[in-house]
Amino acid sequence: MSSLDHSQTRQQRERATTIFEKGAPGRRAFRAPDLDVPRVDALIPEGSRRAEGPRLPEASEPEIVRHYVNLSKRNFDLDSGFYPLGSCTMKHNPRLHERAAALPGHSRLHPLQDPRRAQGALELMFNLQESLAELAGLPHVSMQPSAGSHGELAGVLLTRAYYADRGEQRTKVLTPDSAHGTNPATVTMAGYEVVKVALDADGGVDVGDLRAKADESVACLMLTNPSTLGIFDPNIEEIAQIVHGVGATLYYDGANLNAVMGYTRPGDMGFDIVHFNLHKTFTQPHGGGGPGAGPIAVSDRIEPYLPRPQVVRRPPAVNGGPRTPPTFDLDHDRPKSIGKLRGFHGNYGVFVRTYAYIRSLGAEGLKEVSEVSVLNANYLLARLRETCGDRLPLAFGERCMHEFVLSGAPLKKELGIRTLDLAKRLLDHGFHPPTVYFPLVVEEALLVEPTETETRETLDEFADAIAAIIAEAEEDPEIAKNAPYTTPVRRLDEAGAAKRPRVREILPD
Amino acid sequence: MSSLDHSQTRQQRERATTIFEKGAPGRRAFRAPDLDVPRVDALIPEGSRRAEGPRLPEASEPEIVRHYVNLSKRNFDLDSGFYPLGSCTMKHNPRLHERAAALPGHSRLHPLQDPRRAQGALELMFNLQESLAELAGLPHVSMQPSAGSHGELAGVLLTRAYYADRGEQRTKVLTPDSAHGTNPATVTMAGYEVVKVALDADGGVDVGDLRAKADESVACLMLTNPSTLGIFDPNIEEIAQIVHGVGATLYYDGANLNAVMGYTRPGDMGFDIVHFNLHKTFTQPHGGGGPGAGPIAVSDRIEPYLPRPQVVRRPPAVNGGPRTPPTFDLDHDRPKSIGKLRGFHGNYGVFVRTYAYIRSLGAEGLKEVSEVSVLNANYLLARLRETCGDRLPLAFGERCMHEFVLSGAPLKKELGIRTLDLAKRLLDHGFHPPTVYFPLVVEEALLVEPTETETRETLDEFADAIAAIIAEAEEDPEIAKNAPYTTPVRRLDEAGAAKRPRVREILPD
Amino acid sequence: MAGYTALTADDRAIMLDAIGVESIEDLFDGIPAGVRLGRPIDLPPGEPEQAVYAELRRLAERNVSADDEITFLGAGMYDHYVPAIVDMLMSRSEFLTPYTPYQPEVSQGGLQVMFEYQTAISELTGLPVSNASVYDGPSAVGAAAYMAKLANRRAKVLVSRGVHPHSRETLDTLAVGYGTEVVEIGLDDGVTDLESLQASLSDDVSAVILQQPNFLGAIEDVRSFADAAREHGALVICAVDPLTLGVLAAPGHQGADLVVGEGQSLGNRLDFGGPSFGFFAATEKHIRSMPGRIAGETTDADGRRGFVLTLQTREQHIRREKATSNICTSQALNALGGVVYLSWLGRRGIVEIGELMLQRTHYARETLASIEGIEKLHDRPVVREFGLRLDVGGADAVTRVLERCAVGGVNAGFALGREYDEYGDGLLVAITEQRSREDIDRLAEVLEAAVAAERAAASAEVAA
Amino acid sequence: MAGYTALTADDRAIMLDAIGVESIEDLFDGIPAGVRLGRPIDLPPGEPEQAVYAELRRLAERNVSADDEITFLGAGMYDHYVPAIVDMLMSRSEFLTPYTPYQPEVSQGGLQVMFEYQTAISELTGLPVSNASVYDGPSAVGAAAYMAKLANRRAKVLVSRGVHPHSRETLDTLAVGYGTEVVEIGLDDGVTDLESLQASLSDDVSAVILQQPNFLGAIEDVRSFADAAREHGALVICAVDPLTLGVLAAPGHQGADLVVGEGQSLGNRLDFGGPSFGFFAATEKHIRSMPGRIAGETTDADGRRGFVLTLQTREQHIRREKATSNICTSQALNALGGVVYLSWLGRRGIVEIGELMLQRTHYARETLASIEGIEKLHDRPVVREFGLRLDVGGADAVTRVLERCAVGGVNAGFALGREYDEYGDGLLVAITEQRSREDIDRLAEVLEAAVAAERAAASAEVAA
Ligand SMILES: Cc1ncc(COP(=O)(O)O)c(C=O)c1O
Numbered sequence A, B: 001m002s003s004l005d006h007s008q009t010r011q012q013r014e015r016a017t018t019i020f021e022k023g024a025p026g027r028r029a030f031r032a033p034d035l036d037v038p039r040v041d042a043l044i045p046e047g048s049r050r051a052e053g054p055r056l057p058e059a060s061e062p063e064i065v066r067h068y069v070n071l072s073k074r075n076f077d078l079d080s081g082f083y084p085l086g087s088c089t090m091k092h093n094p095r096l097h098e099r100a101a102a103l104p105g106h107s108r109l110h111p112l113q114d115p116r117r118a119q120g121a122l123e124l125m126f127n128l129q130e131s132l133a134e135l136a137g138l139p140h141v142s143m144q145p146s147a148g149s150h151g152e153l154a155g156v157l158l159t160r161a162y163y164a165d166r167g168e169q170r171t172k173v174l175t176p177d178s179a180h181g182t183n184p185a186t187v188t189m190a191g192y193e194v195v196k197v198a199l200d201a202d203g204g205v206d207v208g209d210l211r212a213k214a215d216e217s218v219a220c221l222m223l224t225n226p227s228t229l230g231i232f233d234p235n236i237e238e239i240a241q242i243v244h245g246v247g248a249t250l251y252y253d254g255a256n257l258n259a260v261m262g263y264t265r266p267g268d269m270g271f272d273i274v275h276f277n278l279h280k281t282f283t284q285p286h287g288g289g290g291p292g293a294g295p296i297a298v299s300d301r302i303e304p305y306l307p308r309p310q311v312v313r314r315p316p317a318v319n320g321g322p323r324t325p326p327t328f329d330l331d332h333d334r335p336k337s338i339g340k341l342r343g344f345h346g347n348y349g350v351f352v353r354t355y356a357y358i359r360s361l362g363a364e365g366l367k368e369v370s371e372v373s374v375l376n377a378n379y380l381l382a383r384l385r386e387t388c389g390d391r392l393p394l395a396f397g398e399r400c401m402h403e404f405v406l407s408g409a410p411l412k413k414e415l416g417i418r419t420l421d422l423a424k425r426l427l428d429h430g431f432h433p434p435t436v437y438f439p440l441v442v443e444e445a446l447l448v449e450p451t452e453t454e455t456r457e458t459l460d461e462f463a464d465a466i467a468a469i470i471a472e473a474e475e476d477p478e479i480a481k482n483a484p485y486t487t488p489v490r491r492l493d494e495a496g497a498a499k500r501p502r503v504r505e506i507l508p509d
Numbered sequence C, D: 001m002a003g004y005t006a007l008t009a010d011d012r013a014i015m016l017d018a019i020g021v022e023s024i025e026d027l028f029d030g031i032p033a034g035v036r037l038g039r040p041i042d043l044p045p046g047e048p049e050q051a052v053y054a055e056l057r058r059l060a061e062r063n064v065s066a067d068d069e070i071t072f073l074g075a076g077m078y079d080h081y082v083p084a085i086v087d088m089l090m091s092r093s094e095f096l097t098p099y100t101p102y103q104p105e106v107s108q109g110g111l112q113v114m115f116e117y118q119t120a121i122s123e124l125t126g127l128p129v130s131n132a133s134v135y136d137g138p139s140a141v142g143a144a145a146y147m148a149k150l151a152n153r154r155a156k157v158l159v160s161r162g163v164h165p166h167s168r169e170t171l172d173t174l175a176v177g178y179g180t181e182v183v184e185i186g187l188d189d190g191v192t193d194l195e196s197l198q199a200s201l202s203d204d205v206s207a208v209i210l211q212q213p214n215f216l217g218a219i220e221d222v223r224s225f226a227d228a229a230r231e232h233g234a235l236v237i238c239a240v241d242p243l244t245l246g247v248l249a250a251p252g253h254q255g256a257d258l259v260v261g262e263g264q265s266l267g268n269r270l271d272f273g274g275p276s277f278g279f280f281a282a283t284e285k286h287i288r289s290m291p292g293r294i295a296g297e298t299t300d301a302d303g304r305r306g307f308v309l310t311l312q313t314r315e316q317h318i319r320r321e322k323a324t325s326n327i328c329t330s331q332a333l334n335a336l337g338g339v340v341y342l343s344w345l346g347r348r349g350i351v352e353i354g355e356l357m358l359q360r361t362h363y364a365r366e367t368l369a370s371i372e373g374i375e376k377l378h379d380r381p382v383v384r385e386f387g388l389r390l391d392v393g394g395a396d397a398v399t400r401v402l403e404r405c406a407v408g409g410v411n412a413g414f415a416l417g418r419e420y421d422e423y424g425d426g427l428l429v430a431i432t433e434q435r436s437r438e439d440i441d442r443l444a445e446v447l448e449a450a451v452a453a454e455r456a457a458a459s460a461e462v463a464a
């Protein structure tokens, strides 16, 4: 009789218990400051006073620390291993950025501080706007959106405001089949109808289909370029011509900007509006699902509608008395603005990190980012095509930009192994799997984005792991089908979770 | 053919590679600031110029981060689990302390800064000296020693200076058999002869033996009280009388102070010199083997010999001109001082943490620390005696202070399981084992110190694990003998390591 | 080598060879000449870490942070103490650097944190269902109105003027998109005018939106509004400061259908306005039309308890144009900060901190209102914040009073005239657990002097 | 509940019951009445986290840190840039909170770090064996002399006056204990006087102790000293700034038997003098008499590579009074900072940073020495630090010059008169990679003005 079940790891053996199940009534970490003013009763009207407080955890500080430290160990993270999640640009997160963002002058600054006393923050935002404008090839920037999808929403609402101002009635927005889900979802939220544009045989926009669908009812085409297939659309100039030809705007989903810095810019390609994902291209840590930031850059014709307030630099005052506006200021006086998309000025803490990143890399470093991200992707692709090109072929073309899409269709057909199984088996090998089942246009898709911060050795190891898994599956497909084995939990019942949702802990009274 | 060996965890599967084996020639993380002054050649004489630079690692920042993050995961730590390492006082390390110590005003302060511009640091040190004096029951404190053993060395050198000043020749220092190894080692380094004092049947100092050995040749008795057996010596008053009777000093090894705060003080017991382990009682994180700090408190007669400089508070100046000494100052003018034990003023960063701890807890909190540490120890002892008292009996007495010593002798004799085996098997259960084979006076000793920051549940789980291991051993002792199984590596060949020491990585040229 | 890359010349040669191209340039062949940048990026060269850090420090020092003055500025974000364990846990690689938990087997840490967070938000708000965060408080209000629209397809929402101006403005912006008419309900003596609301209610009202405490710090009678709304089948959306919910009734217990808000007060930094997080809680029946991620409990192949992102068929990556929202990346790390903070605060602490703010707010209000030239904006009960009227001659004079206080090292609060024309002489003062009686007394001293000086200056001007 | 404890009243009752006592007090029965404190501890009551943090901030703000001025103060600790990854790794729970790795199976992280650290120190110093750290630089010098004594049992050590005053004083203090006579060898024109050393060498000299660069920043000719010492069978101990070892010859390659030093310059904070770490490296034959922990490579039961604390029979916990040192807790976490820093700096970086300091030091020295009233202390080659003579009238005047500079936001360096009577008019100026040419030019400006002002004041006084 062993005192332990050795077939399981300790994490597997232990039942997951939440912080609400830990501790005991009366335990605490917080200690309140003493009440230093005379106590007055009944300051809250009876009906508004809470009778029984919320049942928050009752635990000591050491218990809380251990709980969350141990929970953290049930996560895979970028600092520990390769994370080639396509479309997500999981590049190294420099700790310099965390240090800089934590400086009290940044982290303890109130958003409503008088701009005169927030000149550092406003200067930072202004400079960052300028840098992003240069990278976008578009002159005006709003820092307000909090993520890519928020930037998209801003962009489509800007388009709407633009047409409203011109008195034009447009009802449709075009998106290609390869678009990220946020694109069509945004269109709906902004009150437009989604019209899908087909792809051509090379994975680019089907120019014929586009031409057929582009008419005066179209407000906008939303495009990612390189697309989510990792392909730079060779017809981008023609596409822009067609869209502009019917008076519509061109929206650039900047999620894939990592591929092209120093080579081309959305503005150069003819886009009117672009969002950046600062949590992708500019390495804001993802935090397990945010925070991010999705600033937008726009052309002159869209500028009047940008969200409020804008950070501006004022010309130096002639007679700089106390009532002179400060050098860097917030401009609320924007009569045509679409208004606000959120509180205050956006995710400033993210801007500090982005600023640090751009200052660290500079012009050359940013170009090197794109070069190496594309080189890494092509090298990994070459390695994979060499060892398992028949089982896991490239979906389109011969090469790629910063990411590429493989199709698991042959693997599924020939060995009964789905892309999901391959992904799960990769977990046992210590790798985070690529993005799976996206883009939708590729059967059993596997979208691989290594990023520029990975070493050649890591790419080789990953390629070897894929090859080993396929070789294993040739002999015994069941292994992959039941993977993973070594993770804190094994395959989870997602259908069951959705059927009878349990979305919070049940607590004793 | 599986692509992985499932009988091993990933950590077990991967060969440990050092940072020197990672990377590739030419890789780097650091980027040097540009040379902004005219370059001049031959600034270093030929013979002193390094021809070939040291072969430091060549790796990118992401590689370095991943390397050390993954290495960290090969450690057990206090934030993740119970660490009842006797004599080491592994109590919760509050993160407030880290935050406070990192404030630039503390962490970026140069030790040779003009005291006028380091008033905060000197005030902190002065206040801390006062607090430690109160806790020691001895009026004078030096913050200089960097660890317990360093404090011991200071203490014995102070004793030496004291006698030298009086013109007395003393040659011996007494230590009981239960003393920590640093005590006798210190005595030797300080140029004294070690004389051992026996223990009585209850684990206390054998007063008869002490009386026999105490004579005018004895400079000092070094004592831990409660002792490393977790027992408060009931004869402490008599012991002090005997030692003082022959004119010797009494040195208090403060490693076990956690047991008695608010109940008694070394000064109250008659000690002349005491060291604190700020990394034990006052929760400086242990850092895998330091840093710590070992300040000492002494009586009036020892004061003149304290290390230089001392932090002092000057009376407010009458005519406070620019040349007036600052309120808090460093007093170098100590003609009888033993001198310095290290550079500058001691481990100031540790003092900041200790200061925060004492301010957080206050008088009542410190007493509660001792109460709960003793309660926790006695509860765990009671639980263990209940379930495995015959296999793992308490070495002395019935109860304990903040820690207790079990003897694994019966377990060894009856089941062939050594204390080491039990310890290794505890690793599989997710616990750090207690201190083993110390104190030396107990056969197969297991020194257990739970500390006050653990919950009752944790103590219960630990007791259950011990019971389960013993039960397992009753059936199959081989399991424990070959433990651990689940750790990143299994039992290591220590003898082999010592025989042919490999103490650095072999590098290619 | 820049940009945290690792490829040496050797690496590059081997890799290009494996790919079968001559140079990296070749890999960019697919970009047509006509859209090429054709010049270097026009940004300064990169700098070493120490130089970049020095520059970020220089910028930081040009800001006056809450560390540099005694601040009573609130108006949506508050100077609460963030315990050290929050920073420590938020900066652990394992929480800081993963993506959204798409692979639950290796994301149980993050998923369980979401589940715990949802539990805490549910407890606070008194509603059974919470998502795992949205961007912030104002966008949560906008998202809630959209959800109301999805739920009942009605044409307009009524929003109290006591709702944070940024929330109202965000609502306006978004409502233009999804086609909802926004009607504002005014305030009466510091709280939302119930009669005016009743008059505006009709069967085409999708939702009624309140804030608790409202922007002026006043406690709203949520139940009465909820009862009124319910009569017309409108949903009740309540924005709330979660840190007051130890002492204020949970809106979910008072009839609110959706409770949303800004999470900054829960262990998040000021950060000049973000990132923090918005929370979003609802009654059971709305679970399938909520925006954002939701973690759910389930079991694994061996029967172990585990957590997954659930009800994903609501979301954009599955449902695309039919999704209930476009949100993707939200504020997971900040929500982690929130739940760690709430665990630290604990069941008793949430009441104690609420009570402390309540008492000190009362003290501050009475103390300040007793100063010559200062009176209360209204007499309603307040918590954590309150309005004053400064009898100094209008909005510009209030700004000058604030400047005078700033010189004395005190940030006296928010000039209400910045957002409310009708309160041009108004000052909004926030009181957190960080503001001691001593701080409040100091504010009284500085503000008294500033108001007196301003009044003296004004009468001097009149005299001249 | 205070002190981070967790026991509720219920817990206590259950526990006391299990123990079989009535109250916690009973557990303290063993403490005799005569030694009891008998009153509460005389310390203030405990405070909430926010209050304690506020107090620590208040104290921090009363210090002028290297963030608050342009500092040229060195003299043993230096304002080098600490990269962010060092902080991040040093604050990971897994490195921060474990004890000394007594259980190697669950301490491979810490043990491997030690092994890597030892490798790096070995590479830097040019000696094959390093321990895993001692307290600091000066105590390392004291420990090295003790080891020399253990090795050859000789009666005295010769120590250069160019060795850091704190090291010399620590050596004096410790040598009284282990009974070694310490003889000082003077300086001649900035470096140790070789002739005087030769004259003092004899067969009862246990060791010769030098510092490279010496306290005045001057480069010593280590090889000549080593050759001289070797002739008499004395060991050569060299204290060294490790960050100069990319450009300066490794003392281990020049005949030193023991190379020790202060590790602060390797990624450790100033911290008002500690904690940092001391390093200690030796030739192979001394491995079994080294002080401190040493990590060694070995294999586990399955043949895996692993690391353990090795040669523990040297140590106090095994050998007790026969141990080679009493050291137990040392500076493991700081040494981790050191090896992470060295990995970050890298093989090329260590040369580049050395070269940068060398060039800027030269520039600074020439620039400052060209100022009226300022001359070089000596003409020897220097790196990272150098001495000047200020012609202002002695030590007090130098102090006043420093005060004048401080008013201008510049900390001009260390007044040599604080430690060297013979250099009463001396100023020691340190140049790190953090001090740009702009900073140096600013120092020149401020110092020039200060010296001129001091000279003017002095002549005014003479005139009066
Ligand atoms: C191509 C693409 N577009 C848009 C988005 C949405 O960005 P966010 O998650 O920041 O809202 C993503 C993110 O996954 C993306 O990959």
Ligand SMILES: Cc1ncc(COP(=O)(O)O)c(C=O)c1O
Pocket: B087, B088, B147, B148, B149, B150, B180, B182, B183, B224, B228, B253, B255, B256, B277, B292, B294, D327, D328, D329
């Ligand atoms: C009883 C006792 N004395 C002395 C020491 C030595 O303290 P340090 O490790 O701080 O040198 C210890 C530490 O383990 C100890 O337990």
